[in-house]
Amino acid sequence: MRPVQTHLSEALAALRPVPPLDVVLADAAGCILAEDVLAPADVPARDVALHDGYAVRHDDVYGAADGGAVTLPVVQDVWSGAVEPVRLVPGQAIRVSTGVPVPLGADTVLPLEVTDRGTATVRVLRPTPAGAGVRHAAADVVAGQVAIGAGVRLGARQISLAAALGRQRLRVHPRPRVVILPVGSELIEPGRRGDGVYNANGQALAIAVQDAGAVAIPVAAVSDDRATLREMIEDQLVRADLLITTGGLSEGTHDTLKDVLGPLGTVRFDHVAVSPGRHQGFGMLGEGDDQVPIFALPGQPVAAQISYEVFVRPALRAMAGKADLFRPSVAAYADVAWSSPADVRQFVPAHLVGSPDEGYRVTPVGDPATIDQLSLSALSDANALAVVPEQQTFVQLGERVNCLVLEG
Numbered sequence: 001m002r003p004v005q006t007h008l009s010e011a012l013a014a015l016r017p018v019p020p021l022d023v024v025l026a027d028a029a030g031c032i033l034a035e036d037v038l039a040p041a042d043v044p045a046r047d048v049a050l051h052d053g054y055a056v057r058h059d060d061v062y063g064a065a066d067g068g069a070v071t072l073p074v075v076q077d078v079w080s081g082a083v084e085p086v087r088l089v090p091g092q093a094i095r096v097s098t099g100v101p102v103p104l105g106a107d108t109v110l111p112l113e114v115t116d117r118g119t120a121t122v123r124v125l126r127p128t129p130a131g132a133g134v135r136h137a138a139a140d141v142v143a144g145q146v147a148i149g150a151g152v153r154l155g156a157r158q159i160s161l162a163a164a165l166g167r168q169r170l171r172v173h174p175r176p177r178v179v180i181l182p183v184g185s186e187l188i189e190p191g192r193r194g195d196g197v198y199n200a201n202g203q204a205l206a207i208a209v210q211d212a213g214a215v216a217i218p219v220a221a222v223s224d225d226r227a228t229l230r231e232m233i234e235d236q237l238v239r240a241d242l243l244i245t246t247g248g249l250s251e252g253t254h255d256t257l258k259d260v261l262g263p264l265g266t267v268r269f270d271h272v273a274v275s276p277g278r279h280q281g282f283g284m285l286g287e288g289d290d291q292v293p294i295f296a297l298p299g300q301p302v303a304a305q306i307s308y309e310v311f312v313r314p315a316l317r318a319m320a321g322k323a324d325l326f327r328p329s330v331a332a333y334a335d336v337a338w339s340s341p342a343d344v345r346q347f348v349p350a351h352l353v354g355s356p357d358e359g360y361r362v363t364p365v366g367d368p369a370t371i372d373q374l375s376l377s378a379l380s381d382a383n384a385l386a387v388v389p390e391q392q393t394f395v396q397l398g399e400r401v402n403c404l405v406l407e408g
């Protein structure tokens, strides 16, 4: 059987980040920046007032430091919107609003609160240190400096900085578009009536894909019929950066996916040493520059979702240009003992509790004796996956187990 690590690293090696694209700021949110954003000018461009008040020469109000109030004539009122600095004559004060250029010749902006707020003259009531109330040119960003580096994930704070630098568009790795195609003639969509198995994978994987920062394109379940399946896959490829199928992989005559994918590209199907999710396919569909990678996951919903976590989620993050590919993990003490198959990496839906101070404890959800029966209700109850390495066949009570944190 193929080791988990081999299957994952070969998939990661075969994938390329989605080519960079210029997008407007609103569309850049959540994407990885594909350029260094240089500051075109200093921010702020010149010395500006930090608060509403009076621009003065500190020497002119020095007397206030001794408790002796000083009064200066107010010769001008500069409102927000002013771009060029005005000039202050010594012995006078200029009323300024927050953010306007500090008048030439002034070195200090007195906040309104330390004055009598006069309009014709202003009385300075309390001392203010020299130079206070001024935000200096380039205090935030220096012209030519890398303000936001390539590789950063763009959230509200980074987009705010880009906007403050005047950028309307950014070059980013766009979110990969992921088509999710559940395969199986027995599948019916939730909400429909009829005999069959409700499609539990389509929406679940769509949400998981969005959660990983990609764009999900869920498609209604398609039958195992070869012609229908082939047509559906060919249609979907044109709009996908990645295709995920579930089901149709097993040994039965109705499991037709391998036959259909054969002529469409180079997809290999393996038994991977993982539990659950033994049946795995990965490869490329199409030719040349238009190749689209595909993950063919097992149909059973728990196997599908855990396979997604183990193989697809890191791959999607790599395609989105992200450097951190994996879920956070913590080591936790096992609250119960359970067994694990030999030579297989086991992923067990589990409850993880604790804190960095106290340490963590982990309990598989449901009866550890029936872990291999793949309970969807156990998975929905879990907040973590306990990972039992290949060489370990038993987890002792109190033993430390690595857990992938799914929530929180």
Ligand SMILES: Nc1nc2c(c(=O)[nH]1)N[C@H]1C(S)=C(S)[C@@H](COP(=O)(O)OP(=O)(O)OC[C@H]3O[C@@H](n4cnc5c(N)ncnc54)[C@H](O)[C@@H]3O)O[C@H]1N2
Binding pocket: 182, 183, 184, 186, 187, 197, 198, 199, 200, 201, 202, 221, 246, 247, 248, 249, 250, 251, 252, 255, 277, 278, 279, 297, 298, 299, 300, 301, 303
């Ligand atoms: N003779 C063998 N039989 C099976 C083997 C084997 O090696 N030899 N492997 C078993 C394992 S392990 C798995 S996993 C499955 C792999 O099966 P497929 O990936 O082909 O999945 P299906 O047969 O299509 O479905 C399995 C099971 O899951 C249900 N299913 C499928 N898709 C969905 C969906 N979207 N939503 C809800 N449920 C779904 C499907 O109805 C089946 O009950 O093969 C084993 N058998």
Ligand code: MOO
Binding pocket: 274, 275, 276, 277, 278, 279, 298, 300, 303, 304
């Ligand atoms: O591929 Mo199966 O998931 O081992 O149940």
